[in-house]
Amino acid sequence: MSNLHVQATPQNVPDANKSKPQNSQNDIKRQQMIWALGFGGFLVNADSRAITPMLPAISHTFHTDASTAALLITAYSIPYGVFQLAFGPIADRFGKVRTILMSLCLFAVGTIACGFVHDFTWLLIMRFITGMFAAGIIPTTLALIGDQYAITERPRTIAFFMSFSTTGQALGIVVGGLVAQFASFSFLFFIIGLVAFPALLALFLQRKHGAAPAGATISLRLRYIALLKNRRAWLIYGLVFTEGFMFFGGFTFLSVYGVSVLHLSYLAIGLLTAIYSLGAFLGSRTITAVLRRIGAPRMPVLGSLLMAAGFGVVWSWENVIGLTLGFVVLGFGFSYCHSTLQTYATDLLPQGRATAVSVFAFSLFLGSGLGPVAGGSVYDQFGVGAMLGAAAGGMLIFCLMCSPLLRKQAVLGNK
Numbered sequence: 001m002s003n004l005h006v007q008a009t010p011q012n013v014p015d016a017n018k019s020k021p022q023n024s025q026n027d028i029k030r031q032q033m034i035w036a037l038g039f040g041g042f043l044v045n046a047d048s049r050a051i052t053p054m055l056p057a058i059s060h061t062f063h064t065d066a067s068t069a070a071l072l073i074t075a076y077s078i079p080y081g082v083f084q085l086a087f088g089p090i091a092d093r094f095g096k097v098r099t100i101l102m103s104l105c106l107f108a109v110g111t112i113a114c115g116f117v118h119d120f121t122w123l124l125i126m127r128f129i130t131g132m133f134a135a136g137i138i139p140t141t142l143a144l145i146g147d148q149y150a151i152t153e154r155p156r157t158i159a160f161f162m163s164f165s166t167t168g169q170a171l172g173i174v175v176g177g178l179v180a181q182f183a184s185f186s187f188l189f190f191i192i193g194l195v196a197f198p199a200l201l202a203l204f205l206q207r208k209h210g211a212a213p214a215g216a217t218i219s220l221r222l223r224y225i226a227l228l229k230n231r232r233a234w235l236i237y238g239l240v241f242t243e244g245f246m247f248f249g250g251f252t253f254l255s256v257y258g259v260s261v262l263h264l265s266y267l268a269i270g271l272l273t274a275i276y277s278l279g280a281f282l283g284s285r286t287i288t289a290v291l292r293r294i295g296a297p298r299m300p301v302l303g304s305l306l307m308a309a310g311f312g313v314v315w316s317w318e319n320v321i322g323l324t325l326g327f328v329v330l331g332f333g334f335s336y337c338h339s340t341l342q343t344y345a346t347d348l349l350p351q352g353r354a355t356a357v358s359v360f361a362f363s364l365f366l367g368s369g370l371g372p373v374a375g376g377s378v379y380d381q382f383g384v385g386a387m388l389g390a391a392a393g394g395m396l397i398f399c400l401m402c403s404p405l406l407r408k409q410a411v412l413g414n415k
Contacts (some may be wrong), residue, residue: 030148030149032202033148033203034145034157034160034161035202036199036202036203037100037141037144037161037203038160038161038163038164038165039164039198039199039202040100040104040137040141040196040199040203041137041138041141041161041162041164041165041168042164042165042167042168043107043168043192043195043196043199044107044134044137044138044165044168045165045166045168045169045172046168046169046171046172046175046192047076047107047111047130047134047172047192048073048076048077048080048131048134048169048172049168049169049172049176050172050175050176050179050188050192051072051073051076051176051185051188054176054179054185054188055069055070055072055073057184057185058072058185061184061185062120062123064120068120071124072123072124072127075124075125075127075128075131076127076128076130076131076134077131077365077369078128078131079128079129079131079132079135080131080132080134080135080365081135081361081362081365081366081369082135082362083131083132083133083135083136084135084136084139084358084361084362084365085358085359085362086135086358087099087103087135087136087139087140087354087358088139088140088143088352088354088355088356088357088358088359089220089223089352089354089355089358090136090354091136091140091143091354091358092143092220092223092352092353092354092355096140096141096143096144096147096354097144097203099136099140099354100136100137100140100141100144100203101200101203101204102133102136103133103134103135103136103137103140104137104196104199104200104203105200106133107130107133107134107137107196108193108194108196108197108200109193110126110129110130110133110193111130111189111192111193111196112189112190112193112194113126113193114126114127114130114186114189114193115186115187115188115189115190115193116186138165138361139354139357139358139360139361140354140357140358141161142158142161142342142345142346142357142360142361143346143353143354143356143357143358145157145158145161145346146346146347146350146353146357147353151343151347154343154346155287155288155291155296155299155339155340155343156284156287156288158339158342158343158346159283159284159285159287159335159339160284160285162280162284162335162338162339162342163277163280163281163283163284163335166276166277166280166281166331166334166335167274167277167280167281169273169277171274171277174271174273174274175188175191176188179191220352220355223349223351223352223355223356224355226349226351226352227348227349227355227356227359230348230349232344232348233348233349233356233359235404235405236341236344236345236348236360237359237360237363238363238401239300239341239398239401239402240338240341240345240360240363240364240367241363241364241366241367242367242397242398242401243304243337243338243341243364243367243398244363244364244365244366244367244368244369244371245367245368245370245371245374245394246307246367246371246391246394246395246397246398247307247330247334247368247371247391247395248367248368248371248372248375249371249372249374249375249390249391249394250311250371250375250387250388250390250391250392250394251276251330251391252371252372252375252376253372253375253376253379253384253387254273254314254323254326254327255269255273256379256384257314257323257384257388258272258323260384261318261384262318262319262320262323264320272320272323272324272327273327275324275327275328275331276327276328276330276331277331278328278331279327279328279329279330279331279332279335280331280332280334280335281331281335282331282332283331283332283333283334283335283336283339284335284339287299287335287336287339287340290302290336291340296340296343296344296405297405297406298405298406299336299337299339299340300336300337300340300341300399300402300405301399301402301403301405301406302333302336302337303332303333303334303335303336303337303338303340304333304337304395304396304398304399304402305333305395305396305399306329306330306332306333306336306337307329307330307333307334307337307395308333308392308393308395308396308399309329309333309392310325310326310327310328310329310330310333311326311330311388311389311391311392311395312392313325313326313329314326314388315385315388315389315391315392333395337402341360342357342360345357345360348360375387375390375391378390
């Protein structure tokens, strides 16, 4: 990674005192935008996760079996992963803020429309459309952060933004369970869709402060050629695929472990999963200090070791305390590792940043989609203990795969 640090001198900063109030005001505006964007990411992940505990209620409402109702998850996740490849080039061509505004608006409308549907086939179609537009929010936001923040500021900003996303995942499960217990599934879609509009308004008001020049400096074909020829891009994309495969291959079944082994209720599991988000949030608040101490190349190594330790604690300590501690450690580890990899992705192709990040997001989606299949196979054949052990071992393998980052002294976060 090229050295992007610029030394400020009296020659290139003629009047530093005059620029301080303006810079401070710009920082406030950027922070307000990150909060608005973070809330959008929160809603996208809440929408994707909240439907899981509602599947029995949906199955009963539409008089279908559980496996058929589960197609609603597939109908959302497939377009969410695939269309990220489309929104990256769109954002580079027409502008990132404009793309996020359009995507969030159509996501909100589509989600509300799901609440009015009374036919299962039409609900499948609307979930597909909603997932398609949701794909344009999180990856484009990461590219926008790359435009707005220097390389040394990005890890903390990205980790802060992603803490909203992980919180949305956890709370989505909790809220989905509560709605399934006390109200109709349509109520959930109305809530998420309507709550998206305040985020839209906040983002619209701050759009000028996040605007970057629209239009990539190179064509789409040249962008992909540049990425294909970039060995570092292959490394980062390969790492995030493996991270998603290994991590979600085990994490997906922690709720199954809590119910089948620890005999916890679904609501208790939802609340415990929120502990993971707390760990991720705390990780986002400490990542800058840790990164300055150990350097960026070691952050994925540290994060993967923490994730291995998290799975190991759950595996070896068979009680609620072990599961709780495991969730916290997993949150820290994923925040440290994934936020750093995301930061590297934002610098792979500055001339087409959204395109590069969209490929990164697709690689994560592919890995996180295949990982639970492998984890489920181990669980079915050998039991939950073997699955947890395999998850811990998989993260250690991933740690070794991160070693090429140590051979190149990146400047990210180093002074």
